[in-house]
Amino acid sequence: MKLGVFIVLYAGMPLKEALDTIDKYHFDAVEIGCGGFIPKDHCDPEVLLKDKAKLKEFKNEITSRNLILSTLSCHGNVLHPDKSLAAKHEEDLKKAMQLCAELELDRVVNFSGCPGDGTNAKTPNWITCSWPDYFFETLEWQWNECIIPKWTELAEFGKKYGVTKISLEMHPGFSVYNPENLLRLRKAVGKSIGANFDPSHLFWQGIDPILAVRELKDCIFHVHAKDSVVSKAVASKYGVLETKALGENFKRAWNFKTVGYGHGEEFWRAFIWELQQIGYDHVISIEHEDHQMSLAEGLSKAVAFLRDHIIVEKPGKLWFDKED
Numbered sequence: 001m002k003l004g005v006f007i008v009l010y011a012g013m014p015l016k017e018a019l020d021t022i023d024k025y026h027f028d029a030v031e032i033g034c035g036g037f038i039p040k041d042h043c044d045p046e047v048l049l050k051d052k053a054k055l056k057e058f059k060n061e062i063t064s065r066n067l068i069l070s071t072l073s074c075h076g077n078v079l080h081p082d083k084s085l086a087a088k089h090e091e092d093l094k095k096a097m098q099l100c101a102e103l104e105l106d107r108v109v110n111f112s113g114c115p116g117d118g119t120n121a122k123t124p125n126w127i128t129c130s131w132p133d134y135f136f137e138t139l140e141w142q143w144n145e146c147i148i149p150k151w152t153e154l155a156e157f158g159k160k161y162g163v164t165k166i167s168l169e170m171h172p173g174f175s176v177y178n179p180e181n182l183l184r185l186r187k188a189v190g191k192s193i194g195a196n197f198d199p200s201h202l203f204w205q206g207i208d209p210i211l212a213v214r215e216l217k218d219c220i221f222h223v224h225a226k227d228s229v230v231s232k233a234v235a236s237k238y239g240v241l242e243t244k245a246l247g248e249n250f251k252r253a254w255n256f257k258t259v260g261y262g263h264g265e266e267f268w269r270a271f272i273w274e275l276q277q278i279g280y281d282h283v284i285s286i287e288h289e290d291h292q293m294s295l296a297e298g299l300s301k302a303v304a305f306l307r308d309h310i311i312v313e314k315p316g317k318l319w320f321d322k323e324d
Contacts, residue, residue: 001276001283001310001312002070002283002284002312003029004031004070004283004284004285004286005029005299006031006073007022009287009295010022015043018041019061022299029070029285031069031070031071031072031073031283032073033072034099035096037076045096048099048102069105070282071109071167071196072096072100072108072109073108073109074096074109074110076093078093080114081115081116081121081122081123100158106162106163107164108163109167109169110168112182113147113175114173114174115142115147115175117138125138126173127139128241147185148185151188151189152188155192155193158192165192165194166194166221167196167221167222168182168195168196170197170202171201177201178205178212179195182194183215183216183219186219191219195219197209197213197216197222199228200224200256200257200289203227203230203254205240210271213271213275213278220280221282222282222285223285224284224287225259225302226286227257227259227260228254228256228257229257229263240253241253246289247291249292256290257292259301284306286302286303
C-alpha cells in the first residue's frame with residue numbers, strides 16, 4: 001500500500017505551491033480534486049484537455065516529486081433535482097473521466113448523488129425509512145428511475161476513457177451510504193461501481209468498518225484515512241442523526257477526528273490488515289477534517305501515525321509454504 005493525501009486541504013493554493021507544501025511528508029501519492037463540490041484550484045480538466053502544454057506541466061508537477069496520482073476526485077450530486085446543478089456536476093465528472101485517459105488513470109472518486117422525491121422536486125430527499133408506504137414507494141422510484149439509469153449511463157461513458165473503477169464514497173445524505181446499497185448499485189450497473197472506503201462515515205452509523213471491508217472485498221477501489229467518534233453524552237440523549245454545524249463539536253453527537261484520535265492503534269492496525277487480506281494494494285489517502293486540530297498539526301500527526309501502521313510490502317512466502 002501507498003500513503004497519500006487529498007490536497008483539497010490546500011484549496012486556494014496553486015497546484016505547485018500545494019505540492020511544495022506536502023513535500024516534507026514524503027508521500028507516495030496525491031489525490032486531486034477537480035469539480036463537483038470540490039474546487040478546481042489544482043486541476044481543471046476542461047483546461048488541461050484543451051492545452052497540451054498545461055497538461056504536460058500538470059503531469060510533471062506530480063512525477064517530478066516521485067508521486068503517483070491516486071485518483072481524480074469530483075465529489076458531486078449528479079442526481080440533484082436542480083437540473084442545472086446536476087448537469088454541472090455530471091459534466092465535471094465526464095471531463096474528469098476524459099482527463100483520466102490522458103493521465104493513464106483508471107479511477108475517479110465521487111458521491112452516488114441523491115435525487116428528489118419526484119419529477120417536480122426542487123431539493124434532494126434522503127430517505128432512511130420504508131414506512132409509511134409513500135417513503136418506500138419514493139425510494140424505489142429513486143432507485144429505478146434515477147440512480148440506476150444515471151450510473152449505468154456514466155459507467156458506460158467512463159469505459160470509453162479507460163475508467164473502470166468508479167469509487168463512490170458511502171456518505172449519509174446520498175443514495176449510497178452503506179455497503180448494502182453500494183452492492184445493490186454494483187449488482188445493477190456492473191463491476192465499474194465500487195467504493196472509496198472512508199471509515200469515518202461508517203463509525204457514526206454504527207457500522208463496523210472491518211466487517212464492511214470483508215463485505216466489499218471485491219470492490220474497494222480507493223481508501224480515505226479519516227477518523228470519527230460518537231459522543232455518548234450527546235448520542236445517548238438525541239441519537240446520531242446529527243444536523244448541527246460541523247464546527248459545533250461540543251454539541252454534536254459525532255465529529256470527525258484526526259486519524260488515531262477517534263480510534264487507536266487496535267482499530268487502524270486491524271483495518272489495514274484487513275485491507276491487506278482482501279488484496280487491496282493501492283493508496284490510503286489522508287483527508288483532514290478535524291475542527292479541533294490545525295491543518296498542519298492534524299496532517300503531521302496523521303502521517304506519523306499511519307507511517308508506523310501501513311503495510312507497504314506485498315506478503316511473501318514463509319519457510320513452511322508449499323511451492324505451487
